[in-house]
Amino acid sequence: MPQSRVLGVSSVVSPTFIAATMKHLSLCVLLALASPLSASPAISADAGTTAPPTAVPPWNVNAPPGERSTVQLDVRSGTWMSVDVSPDGKTLLFDLLGDLYTLPIGGGEAKPLTHSMAWEMQARFSPDGKRMVYVSDAGGGDNLWIANADGSQAKALTTEDYQLLNNPAWSPQGDTVIARKHLVGTRSLGSGEIWAFHTGGGKGVQLNEKPNWQKDLGEPAYSPDGRYVYYSRDTTPGKSFTYNKDSNKQIFEIFRLDTQTGDVEALVSGPGGAVRPTPSPDGKYLAFVRRVRNQSTLFLKDLKTGREFAAWAHLERDLQEAWSVHGVYPSMAWLPGSREMVLWAQGKIWRVDPFKHTGIEIPFHIQDTRDVRKAVRFETAVAPDQFQVQQLRWMQVLPQGNRVVYSALGYLFAQNVSGGVAKRLTTRNDAFEFYPSLSRDGKALVFVTWNDKDQGSVRTLDLTTGKETVLTDGPGKYLQPRFSPDGKTVVYVKATGGYLTAPWNAMETGVYTVAAAGGSAPVRIAKDGDAPQFGNRNDVVFVTRQGEKEEVDLFSKLVKIDLADQGRETEIAKSEFVSEFLVSPDGKWLAFTERFHSYVTPLVQSSKPISVGSKMTALPVKQLDVNAAEWLHWAADSSKLYYGLGHQLFSAELKHAFDFVPGAPQELPKPAETGLPIGFVQTADKPSGTIAITGARVVTMRGDEVIANG
Known part of the structure; x- marks a missing residue:
């Protein structure tokens, strides 16, 4: 993933990744503000009259918008620096804060080879010393670039826009570069594969297969004769990445x-x-890094002979327990003669005799110097006396279309759609x-x-009298209740506990039906399924079942349960x-949500399931x-769908979606950009009075000062 694009990842990542993120922080803020999400429309009458979008110029990593300023650097140490040495052993090549530098082998003043907003790193000299390969996000994502050894005539070798690359290494012949390709499934910091790229071009050749979607693989290196490729791989048990490994x-x-x-072979x-x-x-010899207790060595x-021995015990801590997208330790190099190495540790560059x-x-x-952009900031009130309630859940519009019911702040509310x-x-x-659900x-x-304490129940509420009726016969974790078309039956899910809820009262889980009037025992109609619902029949229930064959091979299916035919199931x-999935009340349409967007299609009877x-x-x-849609639900007459986004309510008529629906206009309108704002303002719950915590040992921020009894 390009360092200049990813912020706020809730995982431990390499110092290189963190430093790159900081370098581009102000750019990300500006980019987010330059491309705001529209507020998403609702039941607005002017749907389809939105203004044409403003043309956005192509994003240029090296020419970001915003107020520019320059920061002076004067440093003698650095963090997580990859180091290489020229074939003649006279010049070092290393990265620091996203730029590349050369340095005489004896040390001294470093010479910059790159100087831009793009993040460049992990540079390696070609075998003849005339060129270098490195990683840069100048094209918008981490790719391999080749330049002359002095930094001139830089050119992208790869142009990946998703499966990004890092940790390049030259073949001994100098005509091929191998690198780690980053592959993700359901977690952004996924796994890797080794690919080879000819310097003349092409999409690359895959050399090995990722172990799975979450265990890392990378840090490739050629043997001197070019026959072998060495690499590291996380071989802990299982297919999921876990923290706190030993x-x-x-x-x-x-x-x-x-x-x-x-x-x-495992070497x-x-x-x-x-x-x-x-x-x-x-x-x-093969040099490598191993943890000896807490010391990377x-x-x-x-x-x-196969003999392994410790050579130098002063490295920085490697990233074996953490995500290591850009390598578990910065790259290092042997000097000509195979008796000494150059590497980074303790913020410095070292010449090591192993x-x-x-x-x-x-x-x-x-x-x-480094160019930076001023961060865009907005004044935000801290702990205001009141706030706008914007998380309205499970919106349901009444058949008359004039009122909406929803859950907010954990309770049920009703409100006119006009506010x-x-x-x-x-x-x-x-x-x-x-x-x-209505x-x-x-x-x-x-x-x-x-x-x-008491767990949950399923209840009905008479909206005229306010009378409540409990339908379930005991406590449990109950979800997603729905009425049958005639209002006489309710279907719901009884779920398991665990995680944040107690596991008790979770026997005989599944999908249940119960009389809406109460007084009868619930009946389990399926052992599994979510989002149970009725279509146009009182004796047919639809449920959704989801799963995965592997991490990225997901499936979802809509299953019909025929209560009149001994619960016979048919995949629809x-x-x-x-x-x-959401079947219309008349049974003729199927609405569905895919990746937070809502869609609708005719529901055609077929002997085989329809691919949706x-x-x-x-x-x-x-x-x-x-932009997005939540709480998708049908109007009672199947003529339109409603959905919500935040505190806005939207509607979409079928005649405005398809030109073959009776009453459709000659030109179909576009979906609305904004909806009807609903919700309410709530007084903030603020504590009153004063609480004093006494007798504490207080460590202050004033030097080494400690207050013994504060």
Whole structure:
């Protein structure tokens, strides 16, 4: 993933990634503000009259908008620096704060090779020393670039826009570069594969396969004869990345791929793991990093005898326990002669003799500048006396179309769609109220309650009298209740507990029906399923079932349960990405949600399930929203759909979606950009009085000052 694009990832990432993020922080803020999300439309009468979009110029990483300023650099140390050495052993090549530098092998003033807003890193000299390959996001994402050794004539070798690249390494012949390609499934910091790219061009050749979608693989390096490719891989059990792994055991191993036979062998294993394989130029040794207790240590492996020994114990901590998209340790290099190495540790560059276990600092000095952009900030009130309630959940519009019911702040409210005062539908304060759903005639509401002590129940509410009726026969975790067309039956889900809720009262989970009048025992009609609903029949229930064959091979299907035929099940529709199906009250249409957008298509009876999705071709399909849609639900007469986004309510008529629907205008309008604002203003819950915490030991921020009894 391009460093200049990703912020706020809730995972541990490399210092390089963090530094790159900070370099581009102000740019990201400006970009977000330059491309705001529209507020998403509602039941507005002027739908389709939105202004034409303003043309947005192509984004240029090196020419961002905003107020420019320059920061002076005067540094003699750096963080997470990749280091290489020229073939003649006279010049070092390294990265610092997103630019590339050269340095005499004896140290001194560093010479900049790049100087731009783009983030450049992990540079490596070509075997003849005339060129270098490095990683840059100048094109919008991390790709491989090749330039002359002095930084001139830079040109992108790869142009990936999703499966981004890092950790390049030259083949001994200098005509090929291998690198790690980043692959993601359901988690952004995924796994890797090794790919080879000819310097003459092309999309690359895959050398190996990712272990799965979450265990990392990378840090490739050629053997001096070009036959083998070394790389590191997370070999901990399972397919999911986990934190808090024990580095005293084995997390990473180093593997060796034979490019002639395709054979792969685990070459370096054992306690402390093994990362950053770096073969010596004479082919006799493999340098690598291993954790010894809490200390990352440089090791050597004799490739003839197999002997492994500690060479230098002063490295920085590697990233074996964390995500390591850009490598588990910064790249290092052997000097010609295969007796010494150059590497980064403790903020410095070191010349290490791994056979004598000694290291000498190579001093460097950088006087340079960095361009930054001023961050855009808006004044935000902290702890205001009142706030606008914007999270309105499970919006339901009454059949007359003039009122809407929803859950907000954990309770049920009703409000005119034209605005006005939102009024609570109940007076309880001992339980939250979720999943409201209206009967087809709009006279009753079914919902669930929840509190942590008594757990939940399914209830109906007569909207005329205010009378509540409990339908369930005991506490549990109840979800998604819906009325049958005649209002006499309610279907709901009984779910398991765990995670944040107690596991008790979770026996016999599944999909249930119960009489809406109460007084009868619920009946389980299926052991699994979500979002149960009725179409045009009282004896047919539809449920959604979802799963995955593997991390990125998902499936979702709509299943019909015929209550009049001993619960016989028939798969009606299937999809890869649909998260919600919604059958119209007349049974003729199918609405669905895919990746937060809402769609509708005719529901055709078929002996085989219909493949449904935003790009389906078997039947006409129409997207209903502009930005996103939640709480999708049908009007009682199946003529339109309603949905919400934040505190806005939207509607979409079928005749405005398809030209074959009776009453459709000659030119179909576009979906509305803005909806009807509903919701209400709530007084903030602020504490009153004063609480004093006494007798505490207070560590202040004033030097080493400690107040013993504060």
